Amino acid sequence: MTTVDVKSRFEAKLLRPAKPGDDRSWAFVVLPRDASETLPRRGRTTVAGTLNGQPFQATLEPDGQLSHWLQVSRELLEAAGAVVGDVVTLELSPVKKEPEPEVPADFQEALAAAPEARKVWQSTTTLARVDWIHWMTSAKQLKTRAKRIGDACEMLASGKKQVCCFDQSGYYSKAFRAPEADSLER
Template sequence: MPINSRFQTELLRPAKPGSDDSWAFLVLPKNISEQLPRRGRTTVEGTINGYHFQSTLEPDGQLSHWLKVSEALQQAAGVSVGDKVTLDINPVAAEPEPEVPGDLQEALAATPEARAVWEATTTIARLDWIHWIVSAKQAKTRAKRVGDTCNMLAEGKRRVCCFDTSGFYSKAFRAPEAAAHSHGTDS
């Protein structure tokens, strides 16, 4: 039976949006996250103010999740930063196959033993491997993780070890910091 979680929360502007300042975010209440199947990345479908969407929630490092809300989704749902939004969400029945980053694709293509184990793992395991790689803060660390991934897979390891997908124990992940004045669209 699917979980149906309904809640209201504020749509926030990130303090540091990077080169694309068109997105917003929201943080799920902890009691809603606790109903989801995992503390790590989890794909949900549902509605935001009645508009259907499917997206992958990110771990916030506090055993909850946050959702990046693109400009297109904001426009389609008729919502703006500072609005109280109503969400109805459910975890998807089957996690969608993750997009494999180019550097990992190349490394797997060059390591047939690793590729064979990669293809034999679950979608959730592949999602965790990719999450571990893309969460690296530096290019050097990312390159090492790609190599380590291929080595571990070639040894028959199907799951990335020692990686806290929730970020709670390692504090590797967190929701973006909200801008001081999130209300309204003027900066």
């Protein structure tokens, strides 16, 4: 876990998501804008840091407001001795080298069937691959995701190394946002 020297230190309230999905054990924090501005990009960004002194590494998500939010796992909550509603102290630094993103199985299959796309995919940067995957997986419907995977293969096969027309911060398209907080926890 190698980080750059930039470090943000701030306090934030742990919030419970109104719609946590199948796993109700996680919480989240929204970064203050000034902390987010120290990060290298408005899109997904991996950081190393501490929550109440407990070390972790995680990928921050864009919130659509030129800031980021952090999903806090049950394990990190327990290790930090924190619960939803607590104000916690966070220290964050961007990692020096963004880790390779996990390639979803459906996209792996599509790449396997498209050798030209796979060749260009392998020559892109890690950050470009993060954006491609984020663009595909951020689709709200399976039909849209399938179309984006097909479009990605076509664009890659034509030599495009970065996804076009994708606002990685969600600011202009409002595609991304932090989860809505449970009304009891605001």
